[in-house]
Amino acid sequence: MKSSSVARVLVLFIIAVCQFTIVLAQDLVIPAEEFAQRRAAVLEQMSDSSVAIFHAALLKTRSNDVEYEYRQANNLYYLTGITDHNVALVLVKGGVEIDSVRSNEVLFIPKSNPRMASVLGKTISMERVKRELGFEVVKGYSDFGKLVAKFLTGRKELLYSFPVEFLYDSVSHQRYFIAQKAKKSLGEKFDGLKVKSPNKILAGLRRIKSPAELRLLQKAIDITGEAHLAAMRAAKPELHEYQLEAIIEYVFKFGGAEYPAFPSIVGSGPNSTILHHWKNRRQLAKGDLVVVDIGAEFQGYSADVTRTIPANGKFTREQKEIYEIVLRAQKEAIAAVKPGVPFRDVHKVAKKIIRQAGYAKYFNHGTSHYLGLDTHDVGDRGPLQPGMVITVEPGIYIPQGAEIDQAYWNIGVRIEDDVLVTEDGHRLLSGKAPREIADIEKIMNEESKLFSILD
Template sequence: MNAKSSRQILTIGLVICLTIVLHVETCPAQIMGGMRGQPSADYFAQRRAQFMEQMDSDSIAIIAAKKSLNGAGVADHKFKQDLAFYYLTGFEMPDAVCLIIPGGIDEFVMFVPPHRQPMRMPPSGMPGPMMGMGMMMGMPGMQMMMGRGGMGMIMGGQGMMGPTPLNPEIFYSTEQMEKILPFYLRGKTKVYGNSDDSVLRDKIINAAQGASLEFADPDPIITDLRVIKDELELTLLRRAIDITCEAQINVLKRAQPGMYEYEIEAIIEGTFFRNGSPRVGFTSICGSGPNTYELHYSRNTRQTEPGDMIVMDIGAEYGNYTADVTRTIPLDGKFSPEQRDIYEIVLKANQETIAIVRPGLDYGEINTTAQRVLAGGLHRLGFVEDPDLSWQVRLWTRHGVSHGIGLAVHEAATRSDRYSSGRRRGDNQLEVNSIFTVEPGIYISERGLERKPRDVSDDEWNTYIEKVTPLVEKYRYIGVRIEDDVLVTPEGHEIVSLKAPKTIEDIERIMNRKK
């Protein structure tokens, strides 16, 4: 054995050892938020194949990762990857760019920041060798891959340490993009791009070398693909929802008047972190008393008082997928008669709406059913003169009652709902393995009477205010929202968030145990 061969064997041995150490330390817990195991390279390759099937001919997708928060190309603990980029690559590194080229020599190409750049000798016809990190070992075809998924060697595009979602056919440094892009843009007339980064767009235009390019948004395609969840996605969502339900239960056991809203937030988010959720799916809403009126209240600074209700709209994230579960409770541990009046209307709307969920149902029926029940209840209490007077109903209900969940807390539940950038007529029916929220609410505050609807006359408005003001005083600061995550199944539906108590009896029973 000559000296060169010995050096090569020693180098390979050191890399394998380092790979194992880094793999244990950084993967899969960081990629999957504490989940044991990770999707295979084939999992994301299948997603890209579905995406490519819907791309136009002679097109290329240039999808950018989210920019790093610290400007150094390294993700800190608050970093969340661009959803389109993650969906198609599984790659958690910031500042990267991927190319997806249907029918190309390399269908999946990644550009990564220089300090994490792997190596590979270029294919025939490509400009220049790809150097990086000082790690070139003089072995053509070998590259080192380093990222949040761990470090691994790739020989000819195959992971020597096993499959990983970070296995494109080829890696380059982002510093080489301007030299390499022209090769992949040859003959292309359309670019699907998710970034509004003018610098990246200028690089693409320059790389086209005078050829005319049409830029298109990939979101309509990706949004469509994300509507129906696969088995892994549902596993991650179930875990995120279970953790969120446990947090709701922990609040029932520990909350009491006098606590600050941020103390209740701490109970919630501490439960998330202890159960493997690395971050919240969205800012936790813990609105008490007058803050129950705020739909997206997030300051969480008020000290609670006896007699307060508190709305907790929360969601743990797990493996990049987020739950969204809301419960409303009386901090005294017992509903007052007025609180019970409002709560029972909202609970009935929640339950009756969920009951109709089934494959093929028009998604619009979710909101229609909930609003009908809410309007009837408000009419019985006197807040609404006629259930069909929608302007009066809207004063107290304030929002729609459903949205899809997944990688984002608000995403499309059908192929044509309001969160779908590729909205298409006639595709608003619920499909098996779509998952979405059902979240009716009623919010009583004098603030509901601060703004007259434009289509209501002054006389009508003044008469209504005079009539309803005593009721507003009686039910003042009672805001209630009850939100469940519901999965469409072949047989009908499953309430995935069922573990979080929502009946008056269950809430009072758990809250009064601590006494």
């Protein structure tokens, strides 16, 4: 490539990235004191003579000796902030003595390995963990198996969650029976020890977000909003779904997000009527609606924002009709969000609007879920409380062949926003991405600088 061409590409790249207003802040990390408070809160709710063990997520093989990018188990991350694998946290009600030090929390991390450091990078040191995370007892992960009996002997209850892979991978049924057998064996070996899940305790803590968590969530949501704006500017007939996906995930990475919180959904035309369309291979055509359901993950916290846009930048009459029904349902459902309102009532409000409009049969999912470390985060169906973050995402999906005027076929509309429950009501967190028809059409009429790079 000629030097003049290189210079042109660099200039265009700078112009393109300047469309995004993302700035990485340095004060978004959750302080060590907050992790310590969370561990203390778990210990407080544990029964007498109990022990809790939280284990890191397992490495997952993608192909041969290539692994998927690693992501920490949420409960361990919530309690420690550590993202490495081969880590375990043990919480002991009443404490346990290790190396002449009595503590109610013991952390196991990989021991330093100079040879592997040159391949995979340095691991966090025990001294640094003690100093920065406030643990009194830190042991090498290889010592974990040797000390399990010490933790469990004489205890009445073990709080332990088997790795999520036991529940969701292709051999989950086999692993379920292994888990049940392990529970029985532990009870026999340790004099009637009962094995229970700690998830109820952790869910009660995780569903209420701290100010530090809300800053991380807001950052993830803001990055996602920028990605929606980039997708709106770039969308046009003959572009492929995967090309919009690429633009979206470029903005995620440029904004500092570690990963997409879930596989990005870019469903055009008939794919707009598929709730979790994921292949993203179709070419956009004039007259298509495009459902863009995306979320960035920033420092472990997930956004989830959906917008529906016309491929050619202008809604048709029929598309406008359906879109306005969904938007009205969403606005009224968001207005219902406040402390004390049962979680399910938000859905009832949206469902009522869509049913009155005559499209209830084309709305086949719930309106809300909790948001946090998981995209579908922990929470129950009880009353909403300040500090909770939920999504509000009604939709109408009319497939080809539906018993309705053909002009409405292949119209899928979903509008999703992230909403914080506040002391006096709610706050919309995802307003960066426009949802009014006029605003969407205006943004889509703007030039996308990204195509200057691609041309």
